[in-house]
Amino acid sequence: MIGEASFYGLYIPWLMLLAMAALALFWAVRRLLVLGGFYRWVWHPALFDIAVYLLLLYGLTHATYLLQR
Numbered sequence: 001m002i003g004e005a006s007f008y009g010l011y012i013p014w015l016m017l018l019a020m021a022a023l024a025l026f027w028a029v030r031r032l033l034v035l036g037g038f039y040r041w042v043w044h045p046a047l048f049d050i051a052v053y054l055l056l057l058y059g060l061t062h063a064t065y066l067l068q069r
Contacts, residue, residue, distance in 0.1 A: 005017060014064075015021060018061055019057060020061055025056050026049075026052060026053045026056055028053070044053060
């Protein structure tokens with residue numbers, strides 16, 4: 001997955017696009033978890049948030065890798 005996307009002459013790395021998509025997904029997932037009261041059971045919310053974001057980013061990168069094959 002080496003490469004970039006061109007938006008009107010501006011080259012953006014694919015990983016940056018996937019990171020922005022993962023951030024949007026993370027905001028939605030976090031909102032659902034807060035509304036559901038899940039954070040009452042989490043020991044360290046900031047550490048949990050980073051872990052969820054990284055899992056979403058990994059899932060997106062793995063999905064795009066599988067789609068390229």
